[in-house]
Amino acid sequence: MLANKRILLIIGGGIAAFKALDLIRRLREQGASVTPVLTRAAEQFVTPLSASALAANKVYRDLFDLTDEAEMGHIELSRSADLIVVAPATADLMAKMANGHADDLASTLLLATDTPVLIAPAMNVRMWQHPATQRNLATLIDDAITVVGPDDGTMACGEFGPGRLSDVPDLVAAIVARLSDGPLKGKHILVTSGPTHEPIDPVRYIANRSSGAQGTAVAAALAALGAQVTFVTGPADIAPPQGVQVVPVETAKQMLDAVNSALPADAAVFAAAVADWRVASQSASKIKKKNGALPSLQFEENPDILATVAQGKTRPQLVVGFAAETDDVIAHATAKRERKGCDWIVANDVSPATGIMGGADNTVTLITDDGAEDWPKMSKPEVARKLAARIAEALK
């Protein structure tokens, strides 16, 4: 997804700098060429040799390295890339960028460039929350710099909160989206996918036969058209696609929380096969057999994630649901579209004879304001590409 793209990767001096090495590998796997730049502080955490070896490229370190200046001046270096990525972006680097400092190679490159810049901040939670950093962040966003993360979590220093460098696959996804020229460039699209697992006790759960194949294909197709995709997935059989931000969840409740955190979005596609019910009182310990007496399970209804979002305050412009039916497919799906308040419904017949659930192909009917449109039998990726193209058309 990054074939022939040139990325100048500025590695800041923070404990997360080691992750930049993995980032180099993942970017190269996607076809990008990576030129690393290390700040003085970064060299305390990673060596120029490792960065150079992984990038299979020269590493730049010093503004006054005359050989480099003779080979390629800092102006040219900063402009020869398609994207400048700063990861990790320390509080100090952000401050320098926001205030236009140019006292080392990294800050000079960032000031001299007219190339798009994406930063992935990582720092101690207090430093992140400090009004100075938040002011700098606001300035950088105003300056059209793309900011990815930071994530919440436990810090190397033992504190908890926002400040962790975003995971490398999420950084790759954001870089792919930033560099895309597709029709969905600049659009944020949320996709739910896979089954949910509803625990009975610590070892047992209720699930369904969804493999996650259709939702995964939809997310991949949207990303391929340049969308920034947040992919909220239950425990699926297949790996999530490249180039999307993956949020793994297990239960319907967790899926709803993840979806709410991912909003706002320009569009949302609900391909998950959410369990309709959860066990009302999960047992904290394994339920044991009792002389042939059968356990009884009480259920309660799960939140309807699609309906909640379609009828919520931060409703995306386009809300697309799926309808898995075994009989009266069109009638049920049409009623479902009304009831849930979504714009489109992709209806499919999941009766066992069709082999759709868990299978490679899908035969769907797209139901919109204009009525029902039968699509011929296609592979799930083909359905996904056709749907993604329609979404691009609708968001134009």
Ligand code: CTP
């Ligand atoms: N859906 C959801 N949250 C739920 C149930 C369903 O977001 N708790 C979404 C699915 O992702 C899908 C659509 O609603 O996009 C329809 O799902 P489906 O399972 O076909 O419908 P149900 O609402 O479960 O209705 P029923 O079981 O009556 O067919």
